Amino acid sequence: MFDSFSSRISGIFEKLRRKGILTEADVDAALREIRIALLEADVSLEVAKKFIANVKEKAIGQDIVKSVSPGQMVTKIVYDHLVxxxxxxxxxxxxxxxxxxxxVGLQGAGKTTTAGKLAKxxxxxxxxxxxxSMDIHRPAAIEQLRVLSGKIPGTIFAQSEEDTKLTPDEIARLALKTTERENADLLILDTAGRLHIDDVKMDELVRTHKLINPNETILVVDIMTGQDAINIxxxxxxxxxxxxxxxxxxxxxxRGGVALSxxxxxxxxxxxxxVGERLDDIEFFDPDRVAGKLLGMGDIVSLVEKAQENFSQQEMEEAAKKMQEGIFTFDDMASQMExxxxxxxVRSLLKMLPQSGQLEDIMESQGFSDKTVDRNIAIIRxxxxxxxxxxxxxxxxxxxxIANGSGTTVQEVNKLIKQYEGTLGMFKKIKKMGGLGKLMSMMGK
Ligand SMILES: Nc1nc2c(ncn2[C@@H]2O[C@H](COP(=O)(O)OP(=O)(O)OP(=O)(O)O)[C@@H](O)[C@H]2O)c(=O)[nH]1
Ligand SMILES: [Mg+2]
Known part of the structure; x- marks a missing residue:
């Protein structure tokens, strides 16, 4: 997320950090660049101006010119303001x-998908x-939500397939009744997408909104809409x-500016x-995390969460133990790849880390690139x-x-074995150095 903005911003900070001592002119120049980056990321002019003014005020107040690591200090101030x-x-x-x-939201913003994600x-x-679904305007819309709800065991879809002629008001009443009858905790109502704000469907929305009187009215906005999103x-x-x-x-x-404004x-x-088309592709909005990403600081939190979802505690411990003992089999390699x-x-995981470009090269050399994972798993099998x-x-x-069996070439098999040898060698080295714990403490962690 926010790749171009964050690489630009981190470039600006990099320059500042290299300078050591900062003059007020350095800070001014950097702020001007940040302002351009903000505007290019679709942050509205009003917000960008205010942002820069605040940062500047704070920066000058903190006497960054004399501070120990001025570059770091400016980064921190910008980060705090982003949050x-x-x-x-x-x-x-x-x-x-x-x-x-x-x-609610514009056509194609992702309302129906989001309804499914929230339900899950x-x-x-x-x-x-x-x-x-109150979307009676697009024939397949109600069906779309029905299919989604079918994928989430436990959810109840309020509309029966026979009721094709209900008005949005009738659907709303039916949904409320079903919710009461089922003693459900939550009712999620999807609505028709508006093409324009002054659409006739807007009146319909206002009417059903009144009827339902929701506890929460969520505006779903496609971040790619850019500046328009704000007007919408x-x-x-x-x-x-x-x-x-x-x-x-x-x-x-x-262009993450929409999130900012x-x-x-x-x-x-x-x-x-x-964060994607699947039902699980939804994340809590965490300003610290987003600000970190915007500044190119990576997204370690998401990475850890993802790992926790996919590796059980036991698996983690087992993997660490094996690493300690210098054991690494091809099965271990295949399971890691899977x-x-x-x-x-790999690519989406690395995106969460700073300097992901370089890391991608390293991972690729270890056989962990998205292009080669399937092939390598086939070879191991x-x-x-x-x-x-x-x-x-x-x-x-x-x-x-093996090459014949996996539909690959001997060269590809050789490559994988070499990569395996590399990792095994690393594990053995770790063992020699007294295990992972020792290594970590040596690195000061
Ligand atoms: N990549 C990506 N695609 C998404 C996301 N959310 C929704 N989509 C996709 O966007 C398209 C439109 O999503 P819908 O949920 O049908 O949008 P909608 O707002 O209900 O559309 P209308 O009912 O026609 O107004 C679908 O192809 C979704 O898979 C997301 O977070 N990331
Ligand atoms: Mg929809």
Whole structure:
């Protein structure tokens, strides 16, 4: 997320840090560059101006010119201001029963997908969720939500397949009734996308909004909309009282400025970020994390969370123990590769780290690139048990057999074995040095 902005910003800071002693002119120059970066990232002019003024005031107040590490100091000040601008995260806690959430937004913003993501999110928390779609304008829209809800065990879809002629008001009433009858915790209502704000469908939205009287009205905004997103948000807030925002398509190289301006302009908290098309691709909005990303500091928190979801505590301990003992088999290698691709692939994982470009090269040289993972797993699967436990017996004819069996070439098999040797060598070295714990303490951690 926010790749181009963050690489630009981190470049500016890099320059500052290299300078050692900063003059006020250095700081001014850097702030001018930051301002351009903000504007290019679609932050509104008003917000960018205010941001720079605040940072400058703070920076001068702190006497950065004399401070020990001025570059770092400026980074910190900018970071703090970004966090402030993004606004504190506020969770949706289902404070009343049933809690009613209505999703509104422009056509294609991601409302229906987000409805599914939220349903899954709350179902995982043992909440009973009812869903309904008031989108009678697009024939397949109700079906789309029905299919999504079918993928989330436990959720209840309020509309029956026979009811194709209901009006949005009737659907709303039906959904409320179902929610009560099922004694559900949460009702999620999807609405039709508006093409323009002054669409006739807007009146319909206002009417059903009144009827439902939701506890939470969430505006779903595609972050790729750029500057327009801000106007859309303003207009929507004028018609129905928006209480929270969910930004979608945040995973790509989005121009993150929308996230920065949104809170300031609407006064509404950003609740979640949509980071992909799958139902699990939703993240809590965490201003610290987003600010860190914006400044190219990587996203260690997301990385750790992802790892925790995919590796159990026990697996982690086992892996660490093996590493300690210098044990690493081809099966271990294959299982690591499988886990990586389950977590979204090497590329998406590395994106969360600073300097991800260089790391990607290193991972690639170790056989962990998205292009080669499937191939390497196939190669390992074509080995016998004996071969997997002792790579030294892999002579020419065995390698040829493995290449044939996995639909690869002998060169590719050779490459993988070499990579395996490299990792095994590293594990052995760790063992020699007294294990992982020793190594860590040597590194001062
Ligand atoms: N990459 C990415 N795609 C998303 C995200 N959220 C939704 N999409 C995709 O965006 C497209 C539109 O999503 P929908 O959920 O149908 O959007 P909508 O707002 O309900 O659209 P209408 O009902 O037509 O107004 C689909 O292809 C989704 O898979 C996201 O966070 N990231
Ligand atoms: Mg929809």
């Amino acid at each position: 402030e601008l993004l606004g504190a995260s506020e969770e949706i806690n289902l404070s009343t029963k049933p809690y009613k959430i209505m999703l 999110f709350f179902t995982k928390k043992e909440k009973k969720v009812v869903m309904a 948000a303003k207009k929507f807030s004028e018609s129905v009282k928006v209480s929270g925002i969910i930004l979608t398509r945040v995973e790509g190289d989005a 949104m809170r300031y302009i609407t006064g509404c908290p950003i609740r979640f970020l949509g 886990k990586m691709s389950k977590m979204g692939g 074509s080995m016998t048990k004996k071969e997997k436990n002792n790579y030294k017996i892999l002579n020419g004819s065995r390698r040829k057999r």
